[in-house]
Amino acid sequence: DTYISPDDLVLTAFYNLLSEAQGSIYFLAFSFTSNELGEVVREKAEAGLTVKGVMDEEQIASNTGTEFDPFRQAGLDVRIEGIDGQMHHKVFIVDGKIVVFGSYNFSRSAEERNDENIIxxxxxxxxxxFMLEFQRIYADAHE
Structure with missing residues (x-):
């Protein structure tokens, strides 16, 4: 499936997909400020799914409304990337068999203003x- 924002209601499709997750959610996020996506990720963790993520350090420090702190406060295993340069991925791996990726940052700007895509x-x-890439980045990440 391919979605283009701001026209295709990417957030709705993304939210619905995450809502249907049954076993695990892994993510690599350059920027993650979407309250809606953050909320469904936390709900899935509370329901007992395995949830792990890595976020870009510069974006955590500079983004108003980053989901990093709410994730950590909810007890999620979300870490700060430890690589040189930016960790620029925008990837979700759901239940070990579904991958969501593209230019779409997990933010209101990506949903409402920017020309973005997800596949x-x-x-x-x-x-x-994609899990191999997640594991490589996760291994170098820190809390």
């Missing part, structure tokens, strides 16, 4: 490749 791929082999 949702339903393929376990592709999800496994």
């Amino acid at each position: 949702i791929v339903y393929n376990q082999q592709i999800a496994e490749q």
Whole structure:
């Protein structure tokens, strides 16, 4: 599935997909300020799903309304990237078989103003490749 913002109601499709997650949610986020997406991620963690994430350090420090602190306060295993340069990924891996990726930052600007895209791929082999990248970045991340 392909979605283009601001016209395709990306947030709705994304929210619905995360709401249907049953086992795990892993994410790599350059910028994550969307209250709606943050809320559904926290709800899924509270429901017992495995939730882990890595966010870009500069964006955590500079973004008003970053979801990093609410994630940590809710007890989620969300870490700060530890690489040189920016961790510029915008990726969700859901239930080990669905990958959401594209230019879309998890923010109101991406939803309402910017020309952005996400692609949702339903393929376990592709999800496994993205999990390898998640694990590589997660291994270098810190709390």
